[in-house]
Amino acid sequence: MRQPHKKRIQVAVSILSEVAKRVNELDRGALVDYLRKTYEKTGLSPIRGKTLPPDIYDKELTTLYVIGKYGLGLAQDYPYMFSKIFYVEENLDMALDLILQGDIEGAREKIKSVSPTGVVDGNMIARLLRIPLTKFILGFMSEDEFTRILHAVYNAFPEEKKTVKSYVKFFIGLKLAEAIYRGEIRSREYKEAFKRALAIRIGFPKTTPSDEYVKAVAEAVFNMSKKELSRVLRVEEEEKDTGEEEDK
Template sequence: MELDGKDLKKRKSILMDLWNELITIWESNPQKISREYVIERLKGEYSKEGISPIRGASEPKDLFDKELTSLYILGKYGMGLEVQYPEFFDKVFSIEVKMDQVNDLLLSDNTDGLRDKVSAIIGNVDGNSIARILRIPLTKIYFGFSNESTIKRVADSLKKMFPEQAKEVNKYIKFYAAFKIANDIDIGKIKNRITKEAFKQALALELNIDRKSLPSDKYIMKIASDVFKVSNKNLKNVFSFNNKKIQKEKQIKK
């Protein structure tokens, strides 16, 4: 996702400021830093700035725990902090470090014993761990630290190694497709219905999925509205929807 929309610029700024705060605390009082503390600080900053965690239509209880992936990815790949503060990463990002290691394995050419290697790192592979594994490449792509073929390669490898989790993998890829299209609306690459449909077709080819597996317009619109804060005016240009209904839903959320 090569262009920075308003959401990404704001998100990066918030995360970088939070990193600066956390490192200052770590250097003076490392005992104060814990995964739980960082989650609460992240939640507080997002709330203050009106930023939504990266998500689909639902808001699971562990959403902000998963959103630590954003802080982890920016800190490691954008700021190079893992090398400087390995103990911090071990203490706060133990889950993300493991998921990142799994991604490296899934992207490698050596598939010998891959299923066992992945299980040895994260234990039982279920729907939740599938979502955490795939959140790594999604976030790296969104922040500009990886190319867009990465998530497909990871997804394909997961389905090959864990065929019993194919449904969960496909479910996440549908979310990724919706997230990508919503982001393209946010950055102005998609401005009308025709372009949106063309992008959908291209994405189906890129991800090697049939059109039936693509996200619905309603799902894309919800992410565009809730996560990227795309205006009703811009949404109306891209989708056919009941403007009064959308306004009512936003008022209820407030």
């Protein structure tokens, strides 16, 4: 079976090894640039939806953070590296813990402390959810834990329910694309059943992505061709804008 995240993990480990050696000379901006160049060289794309926002590589530092902290245990060995470079992810991770503990105001302050605008907005909620999403798809969190966080954030920030639903759609699209890549979905009928079962299981039964959206994610994240995707997805030759919002 194809392993969709093997290369991403290998590249992340290599980058983290380099960062540990050069932590005194690197800052967050330099690492973002290094990550972008490494991805371009190795043919990787950030974990993303249909578009390529300008700050996507800054957001992709979440992958390095998750693998470094939860996969390699580097936060204990290199605390300075995490506080110097991964301070955004550290604060958002702490905000997630506070949300689960019921301290919503404390979580808001943590999010505001690393928000470019100083407020809790859709972009920051998407960044917040990127941490558990990355942990889940890389095997550091169970689906039940991820689902619990989705609902906790949904209830904690009622003004951003639309953002959470948009992220749920992105998550389902990503999992569908991954399942197609692995060869677990071989028919359109099973694709529909998989999509609806996943949406129901995580508690958002009406929040599902279109085939065009899944195709865009599969092409961007897993480099899949239109030919192999057309076997299980209903997509037109010239795709129309479905009006689906991005995960930011």
